[in-house]
Amino acid sequence: MTDRDVHLPVAAQPTIDAIADYTRRAEAGGYDCAWLPETWGRDGVTVLTAMAERTDSIDIGSSILNTYSRSPALLGQTAATLQEVSDGRFRLGLGPSGPVVIENWHGMEYGNPLRRTRETVEIVREVLSGDPVDYDGEDFQLSGFRLRCAAPDPQPPVEVTGMGPKAVELAGRFADGWHGIMLTPEGMEDRLEDIERGAELGDRDPDDVAVTAGVTCCALDDTERARELTRQHVGFYVGGMGTFYRDALERQGYDEAVEIYDAWQAGDRGRALELVDENILDDLCAVGDPETAREQLERYEAVDGLDAVAVSFPRGADGDEIRRTMDAVAPQNSSSL
Incomplete structure (x- = not known):
């Protein structure tokens, strides 16, 4: 069964209380995990x-x-602490x-992201073991670090x-999930094939890698508003957040991704949003009235090898639209779960 x-x-949300309220609402609706962006x-x-402190069962x-x-050692400390605070529910x-x-934003050099991610994961795991960390990598060299609290059990x-394909393949080789x-x-x-290839290279079972698909969702009775919000969201990410999303869309056969990016970068955002056509929205998102959105999510849940679908929301949605969408596609309202 696929998790939701x-x-x-x-x-931006008005208060931390508002974010905690969304989490409690997700817990009440039967969602399996609440993921927080930073x-x-x-x-x-x-x-x-x-x-963690305001919920009981949701991961x-x-x-x-x-x-x-953050340094890898600090990330390890953070993971250990949040695992303690959440009573073993942290990922x-x-x-x-x-x-x-x-x-x-951070004023740091961005270099060899795949290697940095692999080394960070390896160090975090050593920290979480509770053993002394002695690590000699290309990006990081550590010696003598050790948790001064009980190691989390379970980790x-x-x-x-x-x-990209190489990044996903690397996840299959060393990560617990992607x-x-x-x-x-x-x-x-296609990306699941990359996971399988990476798992084979790492002599692992691909089933040991939890695969989660994030799907932008907007389920409203006002379907025109739902599509407008979702179109703006996709346009912003493809056009304004670097080249990764543009490239991901182009790899899947959407040649207009380059035009969306170029128009956005040139300041013609109206043109960029026009290029986010109905096919892109219907293929890439779960958007429309609640029944349609649920059906579109179920397309993802039918993908063999997918462990979870993470419902996300357009960046322009207000609190009421977020809550209505979350409730409309909650597991307790889905016949497939």
């Missing part, structure tokens, strides 16, 4: 702590903490993010993001 998770809003608002660790996870703005999601975030899973976004159901099938 929720990826909490990436857009972008340019509140730090993720503090908010994850509040989410909580970071999706994602980037591998540049650590890591990823390299991209140059726009790392260089422009939280360490999951990663990545867009999160994919900006992918159609057919695009997910």
Whole structure:
């Protein structure tokens, strides 16, 4: 059975209480995990702590903490602490993010993201073991570090993001899970082949890698509003958040992704949004009235090898639209779960 998770809003929220309320609502609706993004608002660790303390059964996870703005040792400490706070419900999601975030916002050099992610995961696992950490990598060299608290039991899973085939293959080789976004159901099938190839290279069982598809969802009775919000969201990510999303869409056969990106970068956002046509929305998202959105999510859940679908929301959606969407596609309202 495919899990149904929720990826909490990436857009700014008025208070930490509001985010915790979304998490409690997801727990009541039967969602399996609440994933929290960390972008340019509140730090993720503090908010994850509040989410853990105000819920009882839903898993909580970071999706994602980037591998540049915190050291691997600190990420290990953070994972151990959040596993304690949540009573064993924490899942650590890591990823390299991209140059726009790392260089422009954090002022750090963005280099060899695959290697940095692999080394970070390896160090985090050593930290979580409770043993002394002695690590000699290309990006990191550590010696003598050790947790001064009990090692978490069980250790939280360490999951990663990545867009391109090599990044996904690497996840299959070393991570406990992989999160994919900006992918159609057919695009997910292609990336699952990358997971299988990576698992084979790492002498692992691909079933040991939990695969999660993030799907932008907007389920409203006002279908025109739902599609407008979703179109703006896709246009922003393809056009304004570096080249990763553009490339992911182009790999799946959407040549207009380059035109969307170029128009957005040139400041012609109206043209960019026009190019996010109905086919892209229907293929890539779950958008429309509640019944239609549920059916579109079920297309992903039918993909063999997919472990979870994480419902996410357009960045322009307000609180009421987020709550209505979350309720409309909650597991307790789905006949397929």
